[in-house]
Amino acid sequence: MIFHKKRHIALYGAVLAMLVFVCGCGKKEKTASDTPEYLYAAAGCAECHSLTSGDDDSGKIPLNTEALTEAQFASALRQGKLPDGSDMGDIMPWKYYARITDGDTVKLYEYYMKTAFPGEKISVGGALPAASPFKEDTSKTPQYNRGMYLVEALGRCGACHSPEEGGKPLSGGVYETEWTAYNITSDPAAGIGKWSSEDIEKYLKDGVVPGKGNAISGMGLFVEVSSGLLSDSDRKAVAVYLKSAAPYGGGEEKARFEWGEPYDGVNSLRKAMVRLDKPEDKDGAVLYNGYCASCHGFTGEGNDSAAVGGFPSLTHNSTVGASEPNNLIMVILNGTERTYGGKTAFMPAFSGELDDGEIAAIASFVTGRFGNPAVKITPADVKKFR
Amino acid sequence: MNEKNSADVVIVGSGVSGCLIGSRLAAKGADVLILEAGPRVTRSHIVENFRNSPYKGDFQSPYPPAPYAIHPQYSPSNNYPVQAGPHGYPAGYMRMVGGTLWHWAGMAWRMLPSDFIMKSKYGVGRDWAVTYDELEPYYYEAEVEMGVGGPEEGWPAPRSKPFPNPAMALPSFDKKVGDTIKPSGYNLITEPVARNTRPFDGRPACAGNSNCMPICPIEAQYTGETAVRKAEKAGAVIHENCVVYKIEHDNKGRISAVLYKTPDGSSHRVKGKIFVLAANAIEIPKLLLISASSKYPDGMANSSGQVGRNLMDHPGTSVRFLSKEPMYPGRGPMRASCIPDFCDGDFRKERAAVKINLGNYSSARGITEYLLSKGIYGEKLNSMIRDYASRWVIFNSMFDILPRPENRVTVSGSFKDVLGIPYPEIHYSIDDYVDKGAAFTRGHFGKLAEIFGGTEIAYTDSYMNNNHMMGTTIMGDDPKDSVVDRDLRTHDHPNLFIASGSVMASAGTVNSTLTISALCLRLADALLKETAKG
Numbered sequence: 012m013i014f015h016k017k018r019h020i021a022l023y024g025a026v027l028a029m030l031v032f033v034c035g036c037g038k039k040e041k042t043a044s045d046t047p048e049y050l051y052a053a054a055g056c057a058e059c060h061s062l063t064s065g066d067d068d069s070g071k072i073p074l075n076t077e078a079l080t081e082a083q084f085a086s087a088l089r090q091g092k093l094p095d096g097s098d099m100g101d102i103m104p105w106k107y108y109a110r111i112t113d114g115d116t117v118k119l120y121e122y123y124m125k126t127a128f129p130g131e132k133i134s135v136g137g138a139l140p141a142a143s144p145f146k147e148d149t150s151k152t153p154q155y156n157r158g159m160y161l162v163e164a165l166g167r168c169g170a171c172h173s174p175e176e177g178g179k180p181l182s183g184g185v186y187e188t189e190w191t192a193y194n195i196t197s198d199p200a201a202g203i204g205k206w207s208s209e210d211i212e213k214y215l216k217d218g219v220v221p222g223k224g225n226a227i228s229g230m231g232l233f234v235e236v237s238s239g240l241l242s243d244s245d246r247k248a249v250a251v252y253l254k255s256a257a258p259y260g261g262g263e264e265k266a267r268f269e270w271g272e273p274y275d276g277v278n279s280l281r282k283a284m285v286r287l288d289k290p291e292d293k294d295g296a297v298l299y300n301g302y303c304a305s306c307h308g309f310t311g312e313g314n315d316s317a318a319v320g321g322f323p324s325l326t327h328n329s330t331v332g333a334s335e336p337n338n339l340i341m342v343i344l345n346g347t348e349r350t351y352g353g354k355t356a357f358m359p360a361f362s363g364e365l366d367d368g369e370i371a372a373i374a375s376f377v378t379g380r381f382g383n384p385a386v387k388i389t390p391a392d393v394k395k396f397r
Numbered sequence: 398m399n400e401k402n403s404a405d406v407v408i409v410g411s412g413v414s415g416c417l418i419g420s421r422l423a424a425k426g427a428d429v430l431i432l433e434a435g436p437r438v439t440r441s442h443i444v445e446n447f448r449n450s451p452y453k454g455d456f457q458s459p460y461p462p463a464p465y466a467i468h469p470q471y472s473p474s475n476n477y478p479v480q481a482g483p484h485g486y487p488a489g490y491m492r493m494v495g496g497t498l499w500h501w502a503g504m505a506w507r508m509l510p511s512d513f514i515m516k517s518k519y520g521v522g523r524d525w526a527v528t529y530d531e532l533e534p535y536y537y538e539a540e541v542e543m544g545v546g547g548p549e550e551g552w553p554a555p556r557s558k559p560f561p562n563p564a565m566a567l568p569s570f571d572k573k574v575g576d577t578i579k580p581s582g583y584n585l586i587t588e589p590v591a592r593n594t595r596p597f598d599g600r601p602a603c604a605g606n607s608n609c610m611p612i613c614p615i616e617a618q619y620t621g622e623t624a625v626r627k628a629e630k631a632g633a634v635i636h637e638n639c640v641v642y643k644i645e646h647d648n649k650g651r652i653s654a655v656l657y658k659t660p661d662g663s664s665h666r667v668k669g670k671i672f673v674l675a676a677n678a679i680e681i682p683k684l685l686l687i688s689a690s691s692k693y694p695d696g697m698a699n700s701s702g703q704v705g706r707n708l709m710d711h712p713g714t715s716v717r718f719l720s721k722e723p724m725y726p727g728r729g730p731m732r733a734s735c736i737p738d739f740c741d742g743d744f745r746k747e748r749a750a751v752k753i754n755l756g757n758y759s760s761a762r763g764i765t766e767y768l769l770s771k772g773i774y775g776e777k778l779n780s781m782i783r784d785y786a787s788r789w790v791i792f793n794s795m796f797d798i799l800p801r802p803e804n805r806v807t808v809s810g811s812f813k814d815v816l817g818i819p820y821p822e823i824h825y826s827i828d829d830y831v832d833k834g835a836a837f838t839r840g841h842f843g844k845l846a847e848i849f850g851g852t853e854i855a856y857t858d859s860y861m862n863n864n865h866m867m868g869t870t871i872m873g874d875d876p877k878d879s880v881v882d883r884d885l886r887t888h889d890h891p892n893l894f895i896a897s898g899s900v901m902a903s904a905g906t907v908n909s910t911l912t913i914s915a916l917c918l919r920l921a922d923a924l925l926k927e928t929a930k931g
């Protein structure tokens with residue numbers, strides 16, 4: 012099932028796409044899971060904010076130049092309200108952060124003060140705005156409940172992966188002209204029901220699961236600043252929770268990653284050279300070979316594709332096999348650059364080099380062979396994403 | 398046809414030289430028009446041409462030229478430029494948007510301070526009209542523009558700042574070779590390259606396609622298309638398919654316009670305040686010479702008679718042998734390291750300096766041809782290809798040829814292109830200054846082969862070209878024996894400038910493009926001041 016949600020305020024995804032990549036400091040050693048640093052990572056604050064007060068050149072959303080009081084901080088987190096009373100809107104996932112416990116909220120405040128306003132007086136006291144208390148499911152294991160807390164509160168997965176309010180949780184956020192956050196429910200075809208727990212943990216750790224998918228753009232950034240820094244046991248808890256999240260699907264034929272065959276037609280493309288002043292063929296297979304195959308391979312099976320920073324296989328790849336071509340078009344247009352554990356996964360942006368028709372031809376060749384052949388991309392589709 | 402027919406600054410040629418200047422000037426708001434003889438081409442077109450070409454070893458092959466803007470072709474030869482001998486000068490360059498940088502190898506070297514003062518230091522050749530120190534900040538700017546990565550040690554050209562990118566990781570072949578020759582006293586250093594060693598400027602890191610020449614398929618290398626994209630983004634206008642064939646002057650000797658032809662043969666005039674020729678060291682002298690008028694019967698900018706003269710390249714010889722142990726060449730960039738030990742010294746009074754390069758080539762094709770020529774077929778052929786490919790070692794060399802007036806580009810009296818524009822003709826000979834350097838180098842080639850227990854040693858003593866065309870509008874302080882001054886302004890025409898290897902007054906032993914780029918950036922700075930004056 013495809014959910015389209017149009018939002019009039021700035022899209023979370025849009026902001027993610029704009030964020031300038033800031034080199035992380037590599038992978039931190041495992042920290043105890045309740046330190047302020049750890050909570051800061053688990054809440055993924057660095058996805059949008061750099062913890063310097065005021066403007067810096069990171070391209071991230073600047074913090075207020077004046078330190079917030081503890082109560083103001085909690086109100087920003089839980090109500091999406093700035094001290095002047097204005098609303099941050101859905102771009103701040105306050106509906107999720109409102110579920111963070113008082114204890115953790117106070118620790119996040121501590122980290123915020125320590126990092127952004129070192130040496131300044133911490134102003135605590137006064138009642139915090141009420142949390143939306145988080146109900147543990149006592150019939151389930153502590154691991155499940157920890158996973159729920161990470162997914163539904165701190166990690167606020169649904170901010171991207173759930174459709175608009177009232178929709179089916181985690182069943183995917185599809186934005187008309189933006190990145191899609193896929194269905195991550197346990198539905199075997201529409202969601203990630205066929206991913207093993209280990210697959211999910213590996214994905215959250217380094218963003219690469221060969222034969223399944225690669226984290227790019229927003230998810231790539233999330234891995235970089237958040238899930239990749241968590242403890243193994245927390246990633247396991249997330250996987251346990253996601254594997255048991257209610258399945259929602261729309262009768263999809265296959266899971267995203269199940270599509271695709273290697274291309275074996277490269278020899279049929281060989282022909283006479285084309286003079287420089289004559290137009291070269293704009294056929295999708297030819298363009299794929301000219302622009303993409305030197306990294307993704309003539310057959311589309313990638314190169315060193317299991318490695319972080321390797322070139323992903325396009326067959327059995329969620330981005331390619333999805334029924335919405337959003338992410339495929341977006342990544343061709345804008346490229347991606349993410350660093351996991353000191354290794355950089357990079358794809359250049361082709362928006363300047365290729366026109367809508369060329370990108371449509373390439374994308375349709377790619378879905379036709381390496382993905383779901385029913386998905387066809389027109390030049391008009393590409394234009395929408397520019 | 399083209400809407401723009403005048404500009405404050407008119408540049409002829411959209412190679413890296415023209416684009417760097419255009420980009421810097423346009424970024425500061427100047428009105429820049431670049432006229433380019435050849436067509437616009439995409440990377441995919443070239444990559445597919447390369448794959449379709451039966452002549453993989455000929456780097457000009459995947460670039461079959463437009464008939465109205467031909468450039469050298471060798472498989473088979475199109476006789477362009479015409480070779481008048483006695484030595485051949487098989488130049489490699491392209492006429493298309495982005496120019497020759499589409500298929501360079503990204504070696505991005507600074508020349509040595511001595512290279513700029515050959516005459517005063519060693520009594521041979523010429524001195525430049527600019528010094529290394531004056532060029533140094535522009536070398537650095539060029540390195541940043543191109544994202545050069547290189548080693549901090551091992552090359553005695555002083556640097557004010559570290560390389561913008563880390564040095565490339567050496568292929569295992571180069572490492573092995575370096576370790577093997579070290580005990581015998583040879584140094585092997587990593588080449589500085591304009592080939593990304595990490596994602597940089599929106600371009601990916603080198604992925605080891607081992608295809609730098611004739612085309613980097615992923616633009617990890619800073620190439621012609623990079624230069625063009627940046628120039629256009631900065632606001633420079635590029636008109637392709639405009640073959641400039643005449644430079645016009647007023648009665649005071651200032652340039653008033655250039656004339657170009659479009660593929661249909663029609664002529665067009667473009668007026669400007671400042672003109673920059675960036676059409677490379679073969680096409681620039683040709684254009685100056687064919688622009689002769691009654692006031693300038695020997696061609697434009699040619700009161701010294703030096704236009705077209707002092708043609709240089711880096712003539713090269715090579716050795717190839719089978720090493721006793723497998724070395725596994727051919728993975729990663731095609732060229733990654735060199736021996737810098739003979740690039741400078743008092744010996745330059747007598748003989749040419751030399752840079753010895755290690756070739757990290759995949760030689761399966763050459764080996765196959767070699768074995769077939771020895772009558773080896775079948776299963777034996779297969780296993781021998783495998784074995785030879787792992788042990789095939791190639792060193793080649795680049796000599797510092799001196800600028801000599803008799804080595805020159807002239808205009809062919811007999812060959813014209815479809816637009817009626819004459820071919821360039823090349824007169825070239827290699828003197829004993831280089832021969833002595835080659836004899837010295839052959840000795841070292843022999844020693845190197847010996848270190849590896851080399852067998853089947855083959856020397857190539859006939860000089861190869863290295864596609865570094867230089868000298869043909871040489872720079873100097875004296876208008877009587879040089880074409881441009883220290884600011885690259887022609888001595889004869891105050892608003893005509895030249896941006897190309899053609900202004901270089903010595904060749905040195907290193908690839909020329911970073912030096913050309915530094916000169917261009919310095920010129921751009923000077924032109925900004927000039928345009929500000931109005």
Ligand SMILES: Cc1cc2nc3c(=O)[nH]c(=O)nc-3n(C[C@H](O)[C@H](O)[C@H](O)COP(=O)(O)OP(=O)(O)OC[C@H]3O[C@@H](n4cnc5c(N)ncnc54)[C@H](O)[C@@H]3O)c2cc1C
Pocket residue numbers: 409410411412413414415432433434435456466489490491492493494495496497498499500501502503504505506610639640641642675676677678680684863864865866896897898908909910911913
């Ligand atoms: C195979 C090969 C490998 C190389 N490797 C290296 C290397 O590793 N390192 C290095 O430093 N250098 C290398 N070079 C040299 C390098 O490519 C050149 O130095 C560089 O490209 C010169 O740039 P340019 O802009 O001055 O000239 P060009 O790139 O030749 O540009 C001149 C432009 O002027 C245009 N033009 C010509 N005539 C006219 C006209 N009449 N009207 C309008 N436009 C015209 C041409 O079409 C062209 O676009 C290599 C060259 C080759 C061929």
